[in-house]
Amino acid sequence: MASRHDGYRRRMGRVLSFLERNLDDPPSLDYLAGLARYSPHHFHRVFTGMVGESLAAYVRRLRLERAAMFLARTGRPVTDIALDSGYDSHEAFTRAFKGHFGASPSAYRGTARRGLPLPKSHAVPPKPQGDKNMDAKIMLFPQTRVAYVRHVGPYAQCEAAWNALCAWAGPKGLLGPQSRCIGVCHDDPEVTPPEKIRYDACITVPDDVAAEGQVGIMDIGGGECAMALHEGPFSGLHASYAELCGVVLPKLGREPGYAPSFEIYLTDPATTPPEDLRTEIYIPLLAKA
Secondary structure, X not given: OHHHHHHHHHHHHHHHHHHHHOOOOOXXXXXXXXXXXXXXXXXXXXXXXXXXXXXHXXXXXXXXXXXXXXXXXXXXXXXXXHHHOOOOOHHHHHHHHHHHHOOXXXXXXXXXXXXXXXXXXXXXXXXXXXXXXXXXXXXXXXXXXXXXEEEEOOHHHOHHHHHHHHHHHHHHOOOOOOOOEEEEEOOOOOOOOHHHOEEEEEEEOOOOOOOEOOEEEEEEOOEEEEEEEEEOOHHHHHHHHHHHHHHHHHHHOOOEOOOOEEEEEOOOOOOOOHHHOEEEEEEEEOOOO
């Protein structure tokens, strides 16, 4: 198992090396996923979990660190360095640089020319996920029939979809103790613009229930999944997904598949304090090689 884990890290190492050589024109996420031989659907979560920062943050940090080197070692105009670092204006670059190093580009260059110690990065050092020793298991999730209402927009704004689904299901007697509430998360908020994120609010239903109006019917599951329990606010789910994809699965020698992740809500957010929420998160897996 350890050798397979090392293989996962070598594959991610190819991505990091490629990015370092192509900072001026980083390729698409799909290209990088192919380079690492990961599912494009879950690649960003794998990257964040293994590297400790998002793909965009990694590229931004390396560009700023390269800019600092140019400022200290060359006489190139600040505006030229800003453009080479991916910023459209001197002002935008100055804000980002000062936020990262605690000093403006001009002040940083002046410190270097005087031979004084250079300001250190104020950014939190990248740290791979995994401090919580997540307890995950591989399981076969049976194919499950659900009724759903699609929400498009930030995950945190999906309440209207749940309200519509419950208003339809309640009079039909479909909200009993036997039903489960499931969220299907089609998009990674680190990759997809907030206004385009797709989420399906779902409840399990018998096979004879039919679609009606905005309520659709579909099947989810039907294969192996990695499952872990997330305890706490929904705002922490992204970090849990990153840890599951980028830390736990490589240790288990498994890879995320192409189907979207989904989550089962074990507690009611309307009556449960955020810190006490319990959510099972599921990542569909590729078949073993």
